[in-house]
Amino acid sequence: MFRAACNLVGRPTRVAPVACRTGGGAHTPVMATGAQFPEENSGEGEFERQEDAFRDWVRADGSTPYPPAAGRYHLYVSLACPWAHRTLIVRHLKRLESAIGATVVDPVRDERGWAFRDGPGHSRDPVNGFSFLSEAYRASDPRFRGRWTVPVLWDKQTQRIVNNSEDDVCRMFNSEFPAGGRDTPDLFPAALAQPQAELSALIYEQVNNGVYRAGFATTQAAYEAGARQVFATLDLLEARLADRRFLFGDHMVETDWRLFCTLVRFDSVYHGHFKCNVRRIVDYPNLQGYLRDLYQTPRIADTVNFDHIKRHYYITHPEINPTQIVPVGPALDLSLPHGRARLSAGGES
Ligand SMILES: N[C@@H](CCC(=O)N[C@@H](CS)C(=O)NCC(=O)O)C(=O)O
Numbered sequence: 001m002f003r004a005a006c007n008l009v010g011r012p013t014r015v016a017p018v019a020c021r022t023g024g025g026a027h028t029p030v031m032a033t034g035a036q037f038p039e040e041n042s043g044e045g046e047f048e049r050q051e052d053a054f055r056d057w058v059r060a061d062g063s064t065p066y067p068p069a070a071g072r073y074h075l076y077v078s079l080a081c082p083w084a085h086r087t088l089i090v091r092h093l094k095r096l097e098s099a100i101g102a103t104v105v106d107p108v109r110d111e112r113g114w115a116f117r118d119g120p121g122h123s124r125d126p127v128n129g130f131s132f133l134s135e136a137y138r139a140s141d142p143r144f145r146g147r148w149t150v151p152v153l154w155d156k157q158t159q160r161i162v163n164n165s166e167d168d169v170c171r172m173f174n175s176e177f178p179a180g181g182r183d184t185p186d187l188f189p190a191a192l193a194q195p196q197a198e199l200s201a202l203i204y205e206q207v208n209n210g211v212y213r214a215g216f217a218t219t220q221a222a223y224e225a226g227a228r229q230v231f232a233t234l235d236l237l238e239a240r241l242a243d244r245r246f247l248f249g250d251h252m253v254e255t256d257w258r259l260f261c262t263l264v265r266f267d268s269v270y271h272g273h274f275k276c277n278v279r280r281i282v283d284y285p286n287l288q289g290y291l292r293d294l295y296q297t298p299r300i301a302d303t304v305n306f307d308h309i310k311r312h313y314y315i316t317h318p319e320i321n322p323t324q325i326v327p328v329g330p331a332l333d334l335s336l337p338h339g340r341a342r343l344s345a346g347g348e349s
Helices: 082-093 134-140 166-175 190-208 210-215 220-240 254-270 285-295 306-316
Strands: 073-077 101-104 152-155 160-163
Touching: 073 082, 082 166, 082 254, 134 152, 134 160, 160 166, 166 254, 190 210, 190 220, 190 254, 210 220, 210 254, 220 285, 254 285, 254 306
Parallel strands: 073 101
Antiparallel strands: 073 152, 152 160
């Protein structure tokens, strides 16, 4: 099993000063333990995520070389990854499964990046026969030097990646592809555009990426700043959800699903592995009910794979968990009653 200090092929490990692990006060800089992703670590031990590199758009109006043809595009995802998970959820909610295929990678990633192999809940690549996701990146841009991330929206016709930003892919699935059913939800309603963009940005920064900023920090100060921000925002969201079923009222929008993708992983991996341990989601009554409510939305549970989630995080970040032992808990039951229907205009349902 891969246990090297650096998770990236040919990348030098940048050694940053790190504070003594005795608290967040006065620091005596000592040599850092290696960062999980050295090239995305600031001098202050903060994790600074790479930008998404492929940002072309599928457009229904013909303004790009990518029309929304059924069967033309394919999604490469990991069920462990919160960003990829959101694209899979939107694909489900918009009933695009038959128009857009999807292949799940092995949750355990090594220095070669995500791999396609047969196993429980993952498979070989039926579209291109790639062994590794890096092959899709290399085929699209031989000069690409970043991390080979999921999700990837692949175009079978031009044989290249159209887009690897989950935000873009979710918007395309919502609005550019003809939804596969009449009553699919609009996840980006025009009337909410501004407040939704603001809340989504907050949740991205402080929660979705906040847990990574805590987990991938290599100084005490950077960790504490990240972790405190996560809980300050969860506290705000707990209050917001006291009298609304979903973040914007009775109808779920994409922002709910971006929050869901972090909440559903929180008690299993972010609480322990990323040290976001002030509280668990089960300790927040409203967030816990809300998480169950979203989880119990038809067919969403099929997209949640705790085996992939736990094995990915605990095995794939050797800088954080060198033994690569995967914990047996926690015991979670997201199928219990959520008690949130009383908050809808229609009352119980
Ligand atoms: N596109 C996302 C990031 C996607 C991402 O980081 N995916 C992770 C998995 S959760 C990945 O594929 N990592 C591959 C690697 O680190 O080598 C964003 O910028 O917010």
